[in-house]
Amino acid sequence: MQSPPPDLRLAVRLRRELLADGYTDDQLTRLLRAGVLVRIRRGAYVEKKLWDRLAPEDRHRVLSRAVLRAGHPLMALTHVSAVLELGVAVWGVPLDEVHTTRTDGKGARREAGVVHHSGLLAESETQVVEGVRIGPAARAAVEVMATATPEAALVVANGLLHARHITRPELVAAAQAMKHWPYSLSAHVVVALADGRFESVGETRAFYLCRQQGLPRPEPQYVVRDERGNVVARLDLAWPAYGVFVEFDGRAKYDQHRRPGETLAQYLLREKKREELVCLLTGWVCIRITWEDLARPLQTGSRIRRVLELRRPLGA
Incomplete structure (x- = not known):
């Protein structure tokens, strides 16, 4: 089962807040040296045990909170920083800089770890998500x-x-x-x-690979039914005319679709039986794609093309 995202609402402590609580700068330095705290940007601290277990996306979210708390009150997260606050997975987008825009149109500049954009953003367009202000999705x-x-x-x-x-x-x-x-x-x-209809990063990237390699456009989330009309599977990508479908294998997918208490081995066995049932009902061929396959688009595209050519429908 997929773990819930960490609660980051109280993750960031500003220097001024710690000093108000009675800490001194000397004590903060000792806490940093002892590995109790980590300074994520000037004047902003996080417990090191929390920081160490955060994924890159959540580290970016923590940095975003530090930037907003120390910044202008009219500032809102935009670009990929806003996307991450909505809980949407990203891929291939640098996460080393927080992106913001002010609703008064001022403050456009770049500083260490932050890009302040100059685009026009109305106050009425902002919303508060997970305790932070973001621009329109x-x-x-x-x-x-x-x-x-x-x-x-x-x-x-x-x-x-x-x-x-x-x-x-x-x-x-x-x-x-x-x-x-x-x-x-x-x-x-x-x-x-x-x-x-695309449910994951892997499915979208597999679809994009097909487009870039000049393959016929596949149908996402294709529904397969049994003899009684009951839904037995939804296929990641399918070419019904060719009798070919693609299933993407990735750890995130395993975590998302595993049942409560189900081990990874049990899930993989259930997935294998599901694939066998689909092939039995349809007579189609399954192509499985992994992250490694996506990193080799030419070879993967050629592999898919060969299968499609062997299954080419009459008259095509």
């Missing part, structure tokens, strides 16, 4: 499109759509409103491909 999706690769941006767009933080009309409207932004020329490609 659809706007964040387009901001990532302007600062990341199309593949990374598609991961974010699909994640926001699947989690229902945004709708497709909202995504289209945000892209249209920001079409003159620098570096947003590929936004129309991402918007055209965006689809809320």
